[in-house]
Amino acid sequence: MPTLPAGITLGAPSPTRGRSVLAARPFGPGDTVATFAGPCVTIPETSHLARTCSHCLAVATAGAGLGSALSSGGSGSSSGKGMRACQGCKTSRYCGAACQKADWALVHGRGECKAMRRARLFTETVGPPSVLPTPVRALIQVLVRPEMVAAVAEMEGHAERSRSSPEPSNDWLDLQLQARGALHYVGRPESSPKDVAETVEIMCKLKVNSFNRRDVDLDESGVYIDSALAMINHSCVPNAFVEIVGRTAVLHAYRAIKEGEEIEISYIETTLPRSRRRQALKTQYHFDCVCPRCKDDLNVYQVCQRYPHLDLNSFSLTPDLDLDKFRNPPLDQLIQSNNPLQHSAEEIYPSCSAPLTGSNPSSKHIHLRQRWKTCAPLVKAQAYAVDPLTQVLVEASIYFGGEQVGKLAYGLAISCFVALRSDAYRDPMPFSAVRIKGMFMIGKFLAHTATAAATSSTSGGNGGRALAAKVSQALGNMDQLTMGQTILKLIIHHSAVAHSKEWQVYQQANDLLSGLESLPGRETENALVDAFVRNPSGSDEMAFFKNAVLKPLQTLAGFTLEIMDAEFGM
Ligand SMILES: C[S@@+](CC[C@H](N)C(=O)[O-])C[C@H]1O[C@@H](n2cnc3c(N)ncnc32)[C@H](O)[C@@H]1O
Structure with a gap:
């Protein structure tokens, strides 16, 4: 079980919702409930790799000009000016030597760099070099660190529901291909069907527990996964929200929360029409929401x-x-x-x-x-x-x-x-x-x-x-x-x-x-x-x-x- 930061405690597991997180003391609107600073995975999206530091996730040349707030694509430099590329894989970029060194010790030097280099060399044989998709890179960050494989193992993944989910939301085949690809690039090309099945299961867990850092206004993107944060359940009328800045996630109260009350955040845009919310929650998280907004279809x-x-x-x-x-x-x-x-x-x-x-x-x-x-x-x-x-x-x-x-x-x-x-x-x-x-x-x-x-x-x-x-x-x-x-x-x-x-x-x-x-x-x-x-x-x-x-x-x-x-x- 992951260690919970101060401010939250573990609730009793529920047969319908699984694990839950409770407030350890009362909080007022806006208060910081807890801070999470040791994520399992935190990476920029593949499309943003060239202009985002792979360690601190700072975005290159994102200015305060009008354009950055008004153009939905953002105005961060697409060339990643000011970012240094890793000379090994030529894929990860860093805003400076300190971030590069820290990332090398944390994950890049532990097998990620080699995996990305293999992927690059392989794609070069069939065309212009290309970078692996975001979920595969997230998986590689886990596979190269046994302690992260253990941390992810405790998360909810719904692999069976994912396997049997109806078309068109069934992506089981994609997950298998991605798992095989990741195993190949981390240097385990001869993996057994059992290894592949376990790796697909990790992929399912990453999917259910990923925080999307996408923010078009700020040109931010990426995936953030933390094993303690992953225990917080969803409501379309949440009492808390998560802000991710760099490698740190901060849980804030949206309204007053009593001691012992369950903390609930929203996994999706709460203002979407109900059918859209239901579809999003079912496809990625495999549950039907019964919060007051959903139950009574409140606008x-x-x-x-x-x-x-x-x-x-x-x-x-x-x-x-x-x-x-x-x-x-x-x-x-x-x-x-x-x-x-x-x-x-x-x-x-x-x-x-x-x-x-x-x-x-x-x-x-x-x-x-x-x-x-x-x-x-x-x-x-x-x-x-x-x-x-x-x-x-x-x-x-x-x-x-x-x-x-x-x-x-x-x-x-x-x-x-x-x-x-x-x-x-x-x-x-x-x-x-x-x-x-x-x-x-x-x-x-x-x-x-x-x-x-x-x-x-x-x-x-x-x-x-x-x-x-x-x-x-x-x-x-x-x-x-x-x-x-x-x-x-x-x-x-x-x-x-x-x-x-x-x-x-x-x-x-x-x-x-x-x-x-x-x-x-x-x-x-x-x-x-x-x-x-x-x-x-x-x-x-x-x-x-x-x-x-x-x-x-x-x-x-x-x-x-x-x-x-x-x-x-x-
Ligand atoms: C990020 S995890 C949250 C923690 C989870 N309860 C656990 O035990 O690991 C997401 C999963 O929790 C469950 N969940 C979250 N919110 C829920 C809700 N409002 N109703 C039912 N299940 C919920 C679903 O199984 C979902 O896939």
Whole structure:
């Protein structure tokens, strides 16, 4: 049994859920529950190997520029500039000598380097050298260390369910091929059927217990597996969440947790429609979720209504969403389970959910037009926090902020709308990563619109030009730097509540804020922002926040439906 870090204890095993983890003492929202620093496996995805340090997982040249937050592919250098390649396998990269040395002692020098070199040489015989897929590399990291084989052996793997799962989710053959490949590359080509079967079992365990580190905004990717973290069960209404920074995973409370209460995290995106969540949980984790969100098919508004601590929003971009407004969201239809709205969302989800990454601006525009039309029932019901409508709005904001389109004012308006009308309901705690990243997007947009022409081009005939002029004029009347600065301060406050100081968003927000604060001639504005952060409930300070930040944000958000209709309407 793995040693558990302070903060958590082991629960009694359940016949339906297996092992579980309990809180060793009470925790408040945002608190650190436990820290995990000795993972079994932590690797970048194969597609990110060239630009990610294989030991500390730092990403090369990920800048704080607008592009890194707005382009869903991220802007980290794809060449891995600044990373040194291992001269043995020519595959793993490191940010410096210290990481290379540490990784060599930990795993690379214990057989991983040789295995990767064999794989490279083999692929060279049949074409350009290629790198092994991520799951095979994860498996190799285990196979070359007997102590990790033992640690993984204790994990849940559902090998039998995996073997007998119906098509098309049955990947048993792939698992066998991958296991044979890994055994070959670690120097055990003559493995017996028993060895192969045991290796497939390890693969199944890695699959069930892997944390995906993928974060397109930060250009992070990879797999993280820790044997203590692997004992935490799932709920679509979790009371905790995991943040992974480098080689460390930190478990935070999402809401207050009592001593002895089971800790539950979400393995998947909780805001997906129920059928999607069920499919994801069944395919990868082999269970049916019976949490309240799944049991009663609650939508995001219903879940939000039941969350405690909604008052934490008094220091956020939605202080006006008092308990009453959270509990009675401005929807055009009664929110009930199994109502037509819920069915619409389920039905239209598949045609609106594929990421638009990689498409050129004109094909993105065509897709967004189709998706905006498809989402009409949700727009009509004002169900802006329900997927796929939120996703379409986020994609539209990214589209307008992209270099080739460059309609920053439109992108800004839509991100304000998402922060105020979607994210606050989808993720009611203001320290959630989604909320903070949404605010960061607004902060970055503002830093740019304050210094650049608000819109570089217009479309949609006279109506489109008039709208662009209207948005541009509204923006011109706002103190965008003060708005941006205050938002960055909120980000820094909430990051400190529930994230680590190594979190990239925290660091980038700090950098951007220092830049804005050092601009000449802004002493008065700097003092006002500082006074608000020191005493947010003071009447002068509150009035400042309302007039200088909230009202302008609401004005910008108010253009969103007009922008969407002008750009993507029929
Ligand atoms: C990462 S492990 C969690 C720890 C696991 N209970 C164990 O004993 O190792 C994931 C597995 O736990 C079980 N599990 C997690 N959450 C569950 C839930 N809400 N309901 C039923 N089973 C759950 C499933 O078997 C799933 O494949």
